[in-house]
Amino acid sequence: GAGVSQSPSNKVTEKGKDVELRCDPISGHTALYWYRQSLGQGLEFLIYFQGNSAPDKSGLPSDRFSAERTGGSVSTLTIQRTQQEDSAVYLCASSSLAGAVLGSGANVLTFGAGSRLTVL
C-alpha cells in the first residue's frame, strides 16, 4: 500500500477483554516496529520484526502482550485481559532498510496513524 495502515483506528473495550490491533506495512518493507504512546508521553518501544522473526521481545510490558507477523507483511499485536493502564495509542512503523543496505544511511521509519485503545 501507499502507507502504513493500522486498524482499528479507535477501540474501546472493557477491562479483562482481549484486543487485537493490526498493522499493514508498506509493501516490501522488511522491518516492522510496534510502539506505544500514552497521552502526552513519548514513544515506548514494544517489539520489532525482521521479516517474520522478532529478535527482541523485551519491550513487551507483560506476558499479556504478544505480537506476530505472517508472510513478511501484516502484523497483529494482541493484548489479553486488558487493563486500564493499557490505554494508549499503539503505533506501527515499517522500514525498507534500503538506506542501510546501500550503506548510505540507517533505516527510516514510516509510521501509521496509530490505533487508540481505551480500556474502561
Added chain:
Amino acid sequence: LAKTTQPISMDSYEGQEVNITCSHNNIATNDYITWYQQFPSQGPRFIIQGYKTKVTNEVASLFIPADRKSSTLSLPRVSLSDTAVYYCLVGDRDGYNKLIFGAGTRLAVHP
C-alpha cells in the same frame, strides 16, 4: 544502544530560527542520527538524517560536530504549523535493531 537527551520543551515565534540540540554521548561508529516530527494525533514522520558534518533538505538542516556526541536540528523561519514534538533517534546502519525514541522536544511556535 545510544541514549539520547533533548530539552523537554522550547518556545519560539513565527519567523525565527529554531535550534534543537540532542545529546548522544555513547553514539557508536555505525550509528546514524535521525530526526522525526510528530503532530498531535499523528504518527511521527521523518525529517532528516545524517552521519557527520552538515545535512540540509527542504525542511531543515542537521549539524553534527566531529565527535558526533551531539546533533542540532535547525528549523529556519518557523511558522505556527511547526508546532510539534521533535524526536532525535540514533540507530545503526545495519538496520535491524530496536530503535528507542527519547522523550522528544515539544516546540511551541507563537504568533
